Amino acid sequence: MRVMVLVKATEDSERGVLPTADLFEAMGRFNEQLLEAGIMQAGDGLRPSSAGKRVAFDGTRRTVTDGPFTETRELVAGYWLWEVEDMDEAVAWVKRCPNPMPGPSEIEIRPLYEEADFQAMLEAARDA
Known part of the structure; x- marks a missing residue:
């Protein structure tokens, strides 16, 4: 099963406070363990939301909002x-x-949908 593991933001991360050298090294060792175990497929840290944008959809309309987000x-x-x-x-x-x-x-840990999850839905739609 594939899961997305989400590190939630904090006030420090939103201020752009980078990890200490010790924490950076500890996370690097943890990532190495994940890789050696064949668990990790991808992973990265994200810049604060002040560097991001959101696009809201309403029918054919698109509204872009600049970060930071509250x-x-x-x-x-x-x-x-x-x-x-x-x-x-x-x-x-x-x-x-x-x-x-x-x-x-x-x-937060969230399972991803897999192809098999959609098979039943597609089969039900065909049979309807």
Whole structure:
């Protein structure tokens, strides 16, 4: 199963505070363990939302909003894409992760849809 592992933004990450050298090294070691285990497919840190944009859709209309965005708890500071056996394995790996922020932080794990998830929907649509 593939999962997206989302490192939630904090006030520090939104201010552009970079990790300490010790934290950067610890995260590097953790990423190496993920790679050696065949878990990690991709991963990166994201710049603060002040460097981003949002595009809102309403029918054919598109509205672009420049960052920063106000709801820090809803923002993402980094991500991994992992291939794991199940959600329990993903949780076990996240528990091994160094705290990705200088203070309190949160990591969210979300399973990705796979082709098989859409097969049933497509078959039902054909049979209707």
